[in-house]
Each structure stands twice: as C-alpha cells, then as structure tokens.
Amino acid sequence: MKKILAQTYIWILLALLYAPLILIAIFSFTESRVLGSWTGFSTQLYANLFSGQMQESGSLLAAVKNTLLIAFVSATVSMILGTVAAVGLHNLQGRKKQALSFLNNIPMINPDVITGVSLFLLFVFLHISQGFLTVILAHISFGTPYVVLSVLPKLRQMNPNVYEAALDLGATPAQALWKVLVPQLRPGMVSGFILAFTMSLDDFAVTFFTRGTIGLETLSTYIYADARKGGLTPELRALMTLIFLIILILLIIINVRQAKMQKANE
C-alpha cells in the first residue's frame, strides 16, 4: 500500500514535469505555426531543420554549431585547468587551502546575471572586444569549479606515494603525470568535463552579456530572440525533440555502464 502510494506520487510528478516536453514532441510532427492546432502528420519540420530552409531564418543550425563549439572548447580547457588546480589545491595547507576553496565556490554560488554583468564590465574595462573568445573565457570561469570539485575526491582516494614511487623509479615528471596521475583521476576528470559541458550548453545569461554585438548566436540566445519576436519558430519543436531524445539515450547509456561497472566491482 505504502509502495503504491509512493509510486503514484513519483509518476504523477514525472507526468507533470514531462507534459510540456511530450506535447512539444507530438506537435513537432505537424506543420502548424501554433502549438495545439493539428494540421495533419508531417515530418516537414525535421526536413527544414536539416536542409536549413526555414520559413524564418537559416541561422538556427549555425546557433547549434556555435553552442556545441563553445561548450566543447570551454569544457576542455576547464578540464585541464581544473585538474591541475585540484592537484595544487589538494597539496595546499591551512589558510591558503581554505582561501582557494572559497574562491572556487564563488562562480558556483553566483547567479548567472551577476557572473554575466561582472564579466561584461571586465571586458569593457580591459577594452577587449566581445565575441567568441570572451564567451569561451566566461564559460571556462563558471565550468572549472565543477571540474575541481569532481577531481578532488579522486585525489583523496589516491595513494600519494604512487606518484613519488614513479619518480623514484626513474619516470620524468611528465611521464609520471601521464602514466600515473591522469589514469587515476580520469573518472573525476570525465564527470567534471560532462558537468562543465552541460553548464555551458544550458547557459543563457552569461552568454547574453559577453557575446558583444557581432551577432554571435547560441541556441539559448536564438530562442530568446525568437520568443521575443512573438511565437516560436516551428522548427524549434523538432530540434527540442531531437535534443531531448539524444540526452535521454546518452543518460541511459551512462547509467547502464555505471551499473555494469558496479556489478563487475562486486
């Protein structure tokens, strides 16, 4: 009885959470401009999306490309910077350690608008013209703390003598880094990368303030501009459905793999 109640609660919540997404998915298979009027089954929106021939503008695909490029570059840099920083932080003591941990938390606690406005003022102050580079720098600044926090637990689990042993056995510091340190930290680095990547994909406010006036559009800024013009470009429904499916499949793969690895460990 208790179990049935609990399951009912969970599934009602899920149904509510997913209702809008499912509706969007259903109406991605009809051509009508407004949601809710069904004008017959059609895959035209998907065809338009991929051919770039859209009723409104062809920049949607460009926006998707920009979003992915920015997320990939910034998450990669975040992963490297954050891993090196985590090793440093792990070996710091006392007040210095506290101070750096505190600084590392700031970008995570700061709301997007504050991060965006403060970086906007920075680039104005330094006379750096805003565009791709400034957006990537901004995304690195809020992505790296997640990498640091993902790598730190792995460092705590690691035997600190293994690295020293490699050096004593004649490995150069670079070899010890690649052959000893990185393999042990890899799971933390990967989850940090994934977090930084998704934070970047999801970001709107910071990009909005740091992209300047060169007309750089990411998916978020495109959607924002589009919705302000009044009404969603119908092709966005197809795009949302695709993104939704890709993420669902990715998450299931990741979780199945984790479950398998756990079983193997047991």
Place this chain on the structure above:
Amino acid sequence: MKRSHWSIPYVVFLAIFVVLPLLLVMVYAFQDGEGHFTLANITRFFSDSDALGTFAVSLEVAIENTLICILIGYPAAWILANKDLNRSAVTIILFIMPMWINALMRTLATAEIFNMLGIPLGKGTLLFGMVYDYLPFMIYPIYNVLVKLDRSYLEAAQDLGATPWKVFWKVTVPLSMPGVTSGVLMVFMPTVSTFAISEFLTNNKIKLFGTIIQENINSSMWNYGAALAFIMLIIIGITTMFSDDNENAEEALI
C-alpha cells in the same frame, strides 16, 4: 617544483575572471558616468519605487518557489532514495534529465502549454513554471545525500524504540540538511536573478530583479545596473552565511 604550485595558474585565472570582475561591479556601483565617486546609484535604488517593488516581488516569488520545491521535492527524493519503495534507476534518470535540457526551452514549452490551454499568463503561471524549472535542482542534491545515508543510524534509532515518524524527523531530516541547503542555494538565488524565464512565463507582466539589471546594462546605464548587481551580491553573501555548512552543500551536488 612543489605540487602545491600547480594551483598558481588557476589562482591567476580566478583573480582575473572572478575577483576582478566582482571588484569592478563595486567600483561601477559607486561611480557616476564620469568616474567620480558617488552614492547616488545606491540611493536611487531606495527611492525608485519600481525597482523596490520588483525587488519585493522577486524575493516573494523566490521564497514561495523554494518552499514549494522543498515540499514537493523532499518526499520525492526520499522515495527515490528508499530501496523498499523504488528499485528502478530509470525514475531517477527521468528526474535528473530535465536538468540537462536548456532551461529556456523547458520554460518556453511550459508557456506554450499555458497558451494552448487558454490560461492567462501571470503570477500563478510564473510560480508554476519556476517550480517546474527548479524542482529537479532541489530533488537531486537531497536524493544524493539520502542515498549515501548510513542506514545503521536509522536502525539504531528504531532499535532504541523510536517510531518511524520519530526516526524520520529526528534522524533522517537532520542528516539530510546539507542536501536541502544545497538545493536552496540552487533554487533561491537563481529565482531572484532570472530574467528571461519570468518574461516568458508572464508575458512581461511581472519583472524579476534580474530583468531590471539586464535592462539597465543593455540600455548602457552601467553604473545603476552595477549598483543593482551589487545589492544582489550583498543578498547572496547573507544567504550563503546562513548556510554555514557550505562545503558539504557543494559536495552534495556532485
């Protein structure tokens, strides 16, 4: 080279891209257009009934949103973390997944549903949409703490004669507080500061604090915009001081 020195590149990066920008917010907040020191931007906020009203509405919506998210999210996280009640990993994935989808997209989808159902956009739809957007961010950290909870504490309390209700309130809830704190941090401040989300969900009828910051910065009123951002920074400082167990709260996220 000492390995603690590996933190130097990041320290430099943080100094330039986190500390300096926040200092600049303060500098701009206390300057007039020509760069002279002034308190006018701050005093302007306290005499600007529009901004004050927006500020009050933002706090109200954020508090309501946070409370609703805890009320709905805590039981959900508890059920998900309880192996007797939920054995499927799929339900957990389904709750986490919305966090991975662009928030603007999800918000637009919600707004479109309201339009389709003919529900007028306003305060109610704003709250509904906010809860819809932020609920996963409340459930996930609480779930993370609950799932790692050492069950022997609960068994010990039971063995010592506590009723299930007492075990829940005296053991489970206190031990899960880091998750709740982290959930509050992830829901409260973002709600105060969002700008696009509130525009979509109320058709621009209700502005939140983030919107007026954005409007001022976009219309080149940098100093006043910075002053508003500065006021928000102070509130963040106060909120985070209340959640003293910060480190645990951050770790509940990962």
